[in-house]
Amino acid sequence: MSNQKNQTFIRRLGFALAGLGHALRVERSLRAQTLVLALAAAALLELRPGALWWAAVMLASAGVLAAELFNTALEALADHLHPEQHPQIRIVKDCAAAGVLIAALGAVAVAIALAVHLLRR
DSSP, X not given: OOOGGGSOHHHHHHHHHHHHHHHHHHOHHHHXXXXXXXXXXXXXXXXXXXXXXXXXXXXXXXXXXHHHHHHXXXXXXXXXXXXXXXXXXXXXXXXXXXXXXXXXXXXXXXXHHHHHHHHTO
């Protein structure tokens, strides 16, 4: 494998897009979260909140997707290095999944705050 640090930006971008493509193909939850992001963007287009709300929703959504991608990478590495069941590997995977849960709860909090804001207008 080549050293990614010494590659051009375009080449490194290709690696990242390949990883995203792979994760979208194999992770149902990432596909669902991507759909939720698309629905959130459509809702924002319709509701037309201020720029700060756009930023908050997009940042929260990106955080959920990033957490899911880190979880996917960690699970793949753990399964490769230790394919059989092991209590410590289970803890690692559970903690990574908890990270996705926390990011998703934060995104839900942003959605609730936006809904309250819009209802008070």
